[in-house]
Amino acid sequence: EAAVTQSPRNKVAVTGGKVTLSCNQTNNHNNMYWYRQDTGHGLRLIHYSYGAGSTEKGDIPDGYKASRPSQENFSLILELATPSQTSVYFCASGKGTSAETLYFGSGTRLTVL
Amino acid sequence: QQKVQQSPESLTVSEGAMASLNCTFSDRSSDNFRWYRQHSGKGLEVLVSIFSDGEKEEGSFTAHLNRASLHVFLHIREPQPSDSALYLCAVSGGDSGYNKLTFGKGTVLLVSP
Numbered sequence: 001e002a003a004v005t006q007s008p009r010n011k012v013a014v015t016g017g018k019v020t021l022s023c024n025q026t027n028n029h030n031n032m033y034w035y036r037q038d039t040g041h042g043l044r045l046i047h048y049s050y051g052a053g054s055t056e057k058g059d060i061p062d063g064y065k066a067s068r069p070s071q072e073n074f075s076l077i078l079e080l081a082t083p084s085q086t087s088v089y090f091c092a093s094g095k096g097t098s099a100e101t102l103y104f105g106s107g108t109r110l111t112v113l
Numbered sequence: 114q115q116k117v118q119q120s121p122e123s124l125t126v127s128e129g130a131m132a133s134l135n136c137t138f139s140d141r142s143s144d145n146f147r148w149y150r151q152h153s154g155k156g157l158e159v160l161v162s163i164f165s166d167g168e169k170e171e172g173s174f175t176a177h178l179n180r181a182s183l184h185v186f187l188h189i190r191e192p193q194p195s196d197s198a199l200y201l202c203a204v205s206g207g208d209s210g211y212n213k214l215t216f217g218k219g220t221v222l223l224v225s226p
Contacts, residue, residue, distance in 0.1 A: 004156075031212055042201070042218040043157075058213070090156065094212065099164060101147065102203075102214060104157040 003027060006091050006105035013112050019078040021108050023091030029103075030096030032074040034058070034066060036087040037107070043090065049074055050096065081112045115140045117204050119217035127225055132189040134200055134220045139183065142207030146178055148187045149201040151219075157201065161187070192224045 003026045013019045025032065033048040045058030047066035055066040063085060065077040078085055089108045094100035116139040126132045136146075144164055149157040163169040163176040163185065170176075177186040185204075189196060202217040 033212075033214075040218065043214075043216040045213060048212065092157075096212075099145065099162075100212065101159050101162055102157075103159070104149075106156040107154075 004091055004093050004103055004105040006089075006108050008108060009106070010109045011111070013078075013081045013110065015082060015112060017081050017112075019081050019085075019110065019112075021076040021078075021089055021091075021110070023074045023076075023105060024072050025074075025091075025093040025103075026072065027093065027103075028071060029093035030071075031094040031100065032068065033092040033094070033102065034064075034074070034076045035090045035092065036060070037090060038087050046076065046089075081110075083112045086110060086112045115143065115204060115207075115215040117202055117215050117217040119200075119202050119220050121220060122218075123221040123223070125223045125225060126192060128193060129191050132192050132196075132222055132224070134187040134189075134202075134222070136185045136187070136202030136204075136217055137183050138185070138202075138204045138215075140204070140207045141180055141183060143180070143204045144206035145204065145211060146176065146185045147203045147214075148174065148176055148185075149203060150196075151199045151201060153198070160200075189222075192222070194224045194226050197222055197224045 034046045035043040049068040091105045092102040161171040161176045173190045175188045203214045
């Protein structure tokens with residue numbers, strides 16, 4: 001099973017501050033994803049990547065940037081954090097085939113004050 | 114845009130009794146369906162994947178897909194208290210593309226001893 005590690009597990013940030021959430025996967029999967037999970041909305045896709053150097057917008061990209069510097073690492077960047085970005089963020093990876101299964105990290109709980 | 118709805122929102126069953134969860138989707142061309150489980154404060158664990166009409170069994174979990182009626186069900190055989198969790202249906206493929214999972218909001222399952 002794919003190993004996906006997120007850091008930090010918990011983060012408290014101030015409004016207007018910059019926040020970087022990190023994700024590392026060790027199974028050489030091509031695709032990586034960032035989701036956020038909110039009560040009443042389920043999981044929603046923010047950004048995803050097909051490989052190193054690639055980033056694509058998901059369904060709710062506004063206010064977020066993503067960076068994929070290598071096959072293993074995928075970061076989510078909040079340049080100017082807002083309280084509405086308080087959420088639990090999940091990173092996932094997948095092989096990049098049409099039948100891919102996504103493997104998720106344990107999540108990062110972000111609170112923006 | 115794909116819409117995925119799950120019912121019921123919450124379900125309580127006795128240990129050992131069959132639990133049945135329902136998921137409906139809107140895009141009939143979808144061809145990737147997965148059920149995930151999420152224990153409180155944890156990441157998502159894939160339970161079963163199904164790609165064609167019919168049934169797919171993985172341990173005590175059986176997915177049943179009927180694309181004509183836009184339904185995919187999850188049946189849990191002889192659930193244990195440790196199966197108490199949030200169960201999420203995820204759909205991809207068709208017009209949305211294989212790698213853009215759309216999640217339902219989930220069903221909270223409580224298995225009482």
